[in-house]
Amino acid sequence: MLKKCSAKIFIKLKIILVLLSVTAFNVFGEGSPGDISNLRINHKNNLAGLIQQAKVTGKVIDENGNPMPGVNVQIEGTTVGTLTDANGNYSLDKPRDNVVLIFSFIGYTSQRVSAAGRTVLDVNLASEVTALEEVVVTGYSVQRRKDIAGSVAVVQVDNLKTVASRSVQQALQGMASGVDITQSGIPGAAPKIYIRGVTSFGNTDPLIIVDGIEQNLNNISSVDIESIQVLKDAGAASIYGVRGANGVILVTTKKGKAGAPVISYEGSYGLQFPLPGNPWNILNTKDYVKVYQTAFPGNPRFLNGIPDYMYRGPQGAGVAMEGDPAVDPSKYFYESPNQGKNYIIQKVDKEGYDWFHALFKRAPTTEHNITASGGTNKSKYLFSLGYLRQQGTLVETNLQRYSARVNTEYTIGNNIRIGENANIIHRNNVGFSENSQFGGIVETLKQQPIVPLYDIMGNWGGTFGGPELGDGQNPVAVQVRNSQNDIPLDWYIVGNAYAEADFLKGFTARSSLGYNINNSFSSNFNTTQVENVQANTSPNTLSVSSGYGSRMTFTNTVRYKNSFGKHNLEAMVGSEAIKYVSRSVNGSRETFFSEDPNYLVLGGGTAATNNSSSIYMESLFSIFSRVDYNFGNKYYFGGTLRRDGSSKFGPESRYGIFPSFSLAWRISDEIFMQNISWLNDFKLRGSHGVLGSQNNVSSTNAFNLYGASVTGSYYDITGTGTGEVQGFYASRIGNPRTSWEENIVTNIGFDATILNNSLDISFEWYKKSIRGLLFSEPLPAAI
Template sequence: MPSKLTAARLWLIACLLLFTSITFAQQKTITGKVMGEKDKQPIFGATVAVKGSNVATQTGADGSFTITVPNPNSVLVITFVGFETIEIPLAGKSNVEISMKDKSTTLTDVVVTGYSSQAKKDITGSVAVVKTEDLKSIPAANAETQLQGRASGVTVITNNRPGDGASVRIRGFASFGGNEPLVVIDGIPGSLTSINPNDIESMQVLKDAASASVYGSRASNGVIIVTTKKGKQGSAKVTYNMYYGASFPGKGYTNLLNPQEMADLAWLAKKNQGLPLTHDQYGSGPNPRLPDYILAGTKSGVMEGDPAANPALYNLNLDNVSGSYLIVRANKAGTNWFKEITETAPIQNHNINVSGGSDRSRYLFGFDLFDQKGIVIHNFFKRYTARVNTEFNIKKNIRIGQNLQISASQGNGAGLNDEGTEIANSYRAQPIVPVFNINGDFAGSRGANLGNGNNPYATRVRSKDNRGNNYSVFGNMYAEVDFLKHFTARTSFGGTFSNDNYYFYTFQTYENAENNSGTSFTEGVNYFRSWTWTNQLTYKNTFGAHDVTVVGGSEAIEEWGRAIQGLRLGYFVDNVDFRSLDAGGASGQRASGSPYTPAALFSIFGKADYAYNNKYLASFTIRRDGSSRFGANNRYGVFPAFSVGWRISEETFMQDIKWLTDLKLRGSWGQMGNQRILPANSFSQYASGPGSSNYDINGNQNSTVGGFQLSFVGNPDGKWETNTTTNIGFDATLFGGKTEIVAEWYSKKTDDLLFRLEQVATAGAGPSSNPPFVNVASMKNTGLDLLINQRMNIGGNNGVKLDATLTFTTYQNEITKIADGVDFFDAVGAAGRVGGTFFRNAVGNSVSAFYGFKVIGLFQSADDVAKSPTQEAAAPGRFKYLDANGDGAITDDDRVFFGNPNPDFTYGINLNASYKNFDLGVFFYGAEGKDVINYVRWWTDFVPSFQGAKSKDALYNSWTPQRPNAKVPIQEESGNRSTNGAPNSYYMEDGSFLRMKNLSLGYSLPSSLLNRFKVDRLRLYVQATNLFTITKYTGLDPEVTGGDTEFGVDAGNYPTVKQFFIGVNLGF
C-alpha cells in the first residue's frame, strides 16, 4: 500500500512539474516605454495591463515599464487620465514603444470654469477649451497673438511689432470702450501680454453669461481663464525648449514713383489745371528736369557747376536751427525709404523648466528669455521671466501652495498705425531726398517744394537709445482644506506689482522743413499695484443619480498707482551719457504727475451645478458686486445667470444610433456687468491755470491770483452697464470620439452703456470741462460659433495620425440707442486730414462704420457735370458722388454708410499629422467680409494732399480726356471736396484675407537612441509663419488696428511679415 501511495505522489509531482514548465515556457517578460504622442514626454503613472487578466503594472517616472505576460501573443491595454485608451497586440515582441494620444476633446476632461471645474460633458454654458500645444506652435511674445483662430467666438487682430499684444474681442463689441476680456491667471486678474506663454498649462474662454457671470461686473466682454504649469509627482524632469529665427520685412510700398516720374506728375498736375510749367526743383519749360542738388545753402534746385553748390563757400551745418548751410545732392535714382528703415530681424526664445515632486510636495521652476528685434531698425523687445510654482500636502486633507512670476523687460518702440510713424514716413518722404547730405549728416525735406516729411531713417537712428523698462511681480498664495467628506475651503491672496520707467531724447532736426529748434530729454516713472483676496467654500456630493456641486464665496480687489514725469530743454551735447534731467538748460524745465485714484471692488458669489442620472443638467450663478467707481446711489449690482442641458444621447431611444457617441443640447440666459470707467467718475474735479482760472484782482494785468475751475463734472448716479446674453447650442461627439462638433447661436444685448455726452453749459462748467460717463446707450450682438474637430488614423496605430480642427466665428454688431435726442457720434481715428471723419457710430449701424460720400464714378465732361446733381467743385475727372436723398444737390446730407470694418466671419483651420517620428503642422487664419480704409492712398494718389511720394497710379492711371476709365481722379495742384477734400468710398478696399499662419515640420529622435544618453525626448523642427496671404487689399497688411469706435484705417500699419525658425525640444 505505501508503495502505491508513493507512486501516486511521484506521478502527481511529475504532472505539476510538467504543467509548470509549460506555463513558464509560455510566459514572457515585456519591457517598454509610454510617451505622449504630441510632446513625446514620458508618461508617469500610466496603467499597463494584460487584456483579459488581472496582470497589471504602472509606468515609472521615465515612462518605462516591465510586465510579465501569460503568452507572447497577449494584448496590452494602456490607460491614463487625459489620454485615449490604447491596445497593443504584442505578436511576439519583447520591447514596445507606445505613444498615447491626448484626448483633450473628450467628454471626461475636467475644465476650469470659474472658481470651480467641471467635466466637459456636464458643462451647460459656453466654454471654449484652447489647446495649449496649438498656442505654443506660434512663436510670439504673448498668448494674445497666439490665440488668433484657436477658439470659436474669439476675434483677434494682430501685428508684428515686438512685444505688442493683440486686439481680442469675444463675441463682438459690448461697449464704446474697454472691450477687452477679463483675464484670470491662477485666480488673479492679469493680462495675457504679461505672462510667459510657455508657462501656460490650460486656457479656457468663457463666452456666455452662464459661464462668465460668476465674475460679475468684469465679465461683460467674456473671461479668459489661464492655469499655469505645476509640478507632478515623480523624479525631477528638466525640459529645454528654444527657437531661433528671423523676420523678413518684404518689399514695402512697391507702387511708388521714382524722382523723374515725380517730376512728370508735377507737370501733369500743372497742365491739368492750366498753370505755368515751373517748379523750384524741376526748373521751367515743357519738360521737367531733375536737379543735381535739391538744396545748396539757401538755394533749391541747383545744377552742377552752380557756385552755390561749392562746399568751400560754407561752414557746413554751422547753423543747425535755420539749416542755411546745407548742401544736399539729389538722389536721382530714388531713395527706397522702406528699405532704409527696415532690416531682417532676429527673434529667439529660450525656456527651461525643472519640475517634480512626491506625494507630499510638488514644484516647478522655470526661466524664459524672449528677444525680438523689429523689422524697423532699432526697434526691439526683450523680456526675462522667472516662475516658481509649488504645492505642499501639509496633511492628507490640507494643501498650501503659491504661484509666482517675476519679469523684467526692455524695449525701444516704433509707431504702430498713424501718419507720424516711421512706416508712414516711408511713403511721405520724397524719393529725390537722399539719406545723407554731402557732409555725411542727415538730409531731409529742407528745400523748396519737398514737403515737410521727416527723414524716417534719421528718426530711427536718433531714437535708438530711447528705452522703456518694466519690472513686475505677479502671483498668489493659497490654502485648501477638505473637511466633512464633501466640503473644501479655499483662500487665495495675490496681486500685481508693476513698475515702468521710460526716457527719450529729442534731437534738433535741422534737415527738415519743420524742424525741432532745440533738444529735450524726458524721463518718467509710473507704478501700479493691486491685490485680490478670494475665499470660497465648495460642497460636492452624489446622492444616487443626483450629482450636486455648490460653490460660495467672497472676493475683495483693490488697485492703485501713480505716475511722475520730468522734461528739460536746452541740451548742449547729444551724447547718451549726458542724457539726464539735471544736464539740460536752466529754463524750460517741466514736471508733471498724475495719481491713480484707488479703485476697490467687493463681491459675494454663488454657483450651483446639478446633474440627474448623468443626462439632465442645470446650473445657476449669482454675483453681487460693490464698486468704488460708482456713486453711493448705484454702487451695487447683482448679476444672475442660469443654464440647462440635456444629454439626449443617454436616453434609451437613442441607444440604437451607434455612430453617435454623445449629444448634448444646452441653453443659457444671464446678465453680466461692466465697470470700466474712471475710478473718480462720480466726483467733480477742479483745476487751475493761467488764462482759465486766474483772476486779475488788482485790475492792472500785472498780478493775478490763482483760482480754480470745474475741469471734470462728476456723475454720482452712474451705474453698471448690463449685458444680457442668451445662448443656445449643442455639443456632439461622433464615431467613438473621432469627430467633435460644437455649434452655438447667441444674442448679447448691452443696456445702460456708459458714454460721454457733450457737456451742457451749467453753473461752473466751462467749455474746457470734461463731461462724465453717463448711462444712456445700448447695443446688441448676435452671431454663431462653430467648432469641428476630426481625428483619424490611416493605416492603424502605426500609420499616419491626422487631427484637423475648424473654428468659425461670426457676429453682427448694432448700436440700438445712444441718448435721447442723439442718434450718432463721429470719431476721427487715424485719418484726420481728409476734411472730415470716416467714422460714424450711429443707431442702426455697427461701431466704427465707415461714413462719407459714395463715389459712383468720375465726371467725364462739362456736359456730364451739367446733367448731374449740383456738387461743390464738380469738374471733369473729379469724383461724382451719390445723391443719396435725391434732392438734386450734393451736400453733407448725402453722406451714407458705405463700409464696415467688422468681418462677416473669421475662421481658423488647424491641421496636424504625425507618422512614426515625424510631425507636420499647418495653420490657416482668415477673415471675410471686412472693409479697410487705405488712408495711404490719400497721401500717394493726390498731388495736393502732401508734397511727398506718389503712387504710379497717380501718373499712369489718373483721369485725362484720353483715359476716361482711369482708376484715379484727375491730378491737380489744388485740392477740393470733389477730389481729396472729403471722406468718401474711394479709399475703401476689401480687407478680406486668408493667411498661412504656421507651417512646421518636426522629427523626434527614437527613444532607443536617447535612452543611451538618459534623454527622454529630443525633437528638432523647422518652422515658417505668415508664409503667404491671399487678399485683394493693396496695402502692406489687411489686419489693421485701432480704437473700438475708430478702427479699420490703415495709415501705415506695422505689418505682419514672414518669419522662419529652427527649434529644439529637449527633455531629460
C-alpha cells in the same frame, strides 16, 4: 590527443544540432519545447540556461488593479511581440538584454518601459482622458468638459507652438471661435482682443486671469502654459461679475508633478520678413517727375530734366547738375539745432528711393526657456527661467523680456494643501509711433522718391535739403534716434499664496491672496530734426515719467460636491475683494546744451519746464454663488448669482445684482440615439443672464473735481501786475446717480463629437444687448 579533439568536435556538433532544431520549430511551428527537452548538453554553458535568461514575463493591470487581457506587448523597433492572456499575463523572449517594451491597448495610454536586466516586468495601464473627459477651469472651480452647459472654448495649447508668433495673444488668433485679435505689429505690444465683437463705447478688453490673478497675458511665455479656456456667454462668464462683461480668458500655467526631478530646455529661433516689392505702389523718380511736370508745367525743379543735386542754405534752396558751384562740397555746413547757417547738399535719387524697405528689415526672434520640476505626493515644485528677444521688422523696434517663475504646493496630512505662484518679469521695449498722421510708418508715404536717406556727408537726408520737398520726417532717422536715446523699462511681480482644506464630506474651503505689482520708468529724448524743413530749428526736449501700480485680490470660496445615485450636485459660495492703486510722476524740459545720454537729466534743460503727477484708486467687493446639477450626466442645470459693489458709483447705486442660468441636454445618451455609431456625443445647451459693466466709468465719477494750472487758474487779484495767486477751476462734475451698464446675453448652441472622437463640432447662436450704455459727456462751456 585524438580523443580530446573528437570530444570537442562532438560537443560543437550537438550545439549546432540544437540550434537547427530550435530554428525549425520557430519557422515551421511543429513540435513543442517538450520535443527538444531530452537533448542534453553536459557543458558549463548549456543552451537551456541561455534561453531562460533571455525571457521576460509579467502581468498587465488597469488603474483599478483588474487584469487586462489582449494587451499588445511589443519589442520597440521590431515586429516581435505577444498578447496578454485572460489573466493579463505575458511571456516574451528577448533577442538581447537592453530592449524596450511597448504596452498598448485601445482606450489606454501606451507605456514605454525598459526591460534591461529584468526578467519580471509588471505594468499598470491608465485609461486615456478623452477631450470630453478633460477637466477644464471654468471660474473658481474645475469641470469636466462634457459637463459644461455654458459657452466655453478650450484652446489646444499644443497648437500654440505651431504658430510663429511668440506672443500668446497673437497665437490665439483662429484658435477659439468668436475670438478676434487685432495686432499692432509692435514687438511686445498687447494686441486688441475682442470676444464676440465690440458692444461698448469704451474698454472692450476681456478679463484675463492667470492662475487666479488678473494680469497681462503678453508677459507669459507659451512654453509655460498648461491650459487656456475662453468663457463667452453669461452662463460661463457671469461668475466673474462686472469684470467678465467682455468675456473671460482663463490661463493655467504648468505645475510641478510628483516624480524624479526633471530639467527641460526649449529654445526657438525665427525670422520675420517685410512685404516684398512696392507695397505702397509709390511712383519711382521718373514717373513722379512726369506727374509733377504735368501738374506744374515749367517748374524750376525739373526744367532741365532730373537734376543731380538738391541743396538748401541761408540764401535759399535749389537744384543743380554735377559741377555746379552751388553744390560744391566745401559749402556744406551742418549744426544741430540749425542756427540759420546750415548748408545741406543732397544727391537726387534718380531711381526712386525705397523708403518702405529702408524702414522695414528682416527681423529675428529668439526665445530660451529652462524648467526644473519634480516632487512627491506631499510636495511639488516648478522653477523656470525665460528670455525673449523679439525684433520688429520696423528698424530699431524690439522687446527684451526676462522672466522667472516658481510655484510650489504642499500637502499637510490628507486634507490640507498650501501653495504659491510667483512670476517676476523685466521688460525693455522700444516701440514706435502708430495710429497717427504724423511720424512713424505714414512718413514713408509722404517722402518724395527723389529724397535720399543720407546727404552727401552721411548725415540724415530729408526735406530740408532741397526745394519743395514737403514737410515729411525722415522715419528712419527718427526711429534710430529714439532707440539710442529712449529708456523704456518695466518691472512686474505677480503671484498669489493659497490654502485649501477638505472638511466634512464633500466640502472644500479655499483662500487666496494675490498681488500684481508693476513699476515703470520711461525717458524719451527728442533731438532736433535738422533734416526736416519744419523742425530744423526746434529745440530738443526730454520727457521723463515713472509709475507704480498695485492690484490686490483676496478671494475666499467654499465648495460642496457630492453624488446621490444619478444625482450629481456641485455648489459654491464665495467673496472677493479687489483694490487697485497707482501713482505716477512726469516731467519735461527743453533746450539741452548736450545730447550726450550721460547728461540727459531734467536739470540740464534751460526752458519750458513742465511737471505733473497723478494718483488713482478703485475697489470692488463681490459676493457670489453658483450651483451646478446634473441627472445621470444627461440633464444639466447651472445657476449663478453675483452681487458687486464698486467704488466708481455713488452710494445710491453702488451695488448691482447679476443673475444667470444655463441648461443642457445630452441627447446622445437617449435610447433613441444609441444606434447611431458615428455619433459619440451630442449636447444641446442654452443660457441667459445679465452681466454688469463699469468699464467706461472713471474712479472719480461720483465726485466733483477741481484743478489748477499756472496758465488756467492763477490770477493777479491784487492788480499789481507783479504777483499771482493760485486759483482753481472745475474739471469734473460728479454724478453720484450713475448706475451699472448691463449686458443681457442669450446663447443657444450644441456640441458634438463624431467619428470615434476624431472630430469636434460646436455651433453658437447668441444675442447681446446693452441696457444703460455708459459714456462720458463733455463739460458745458458755462455752469
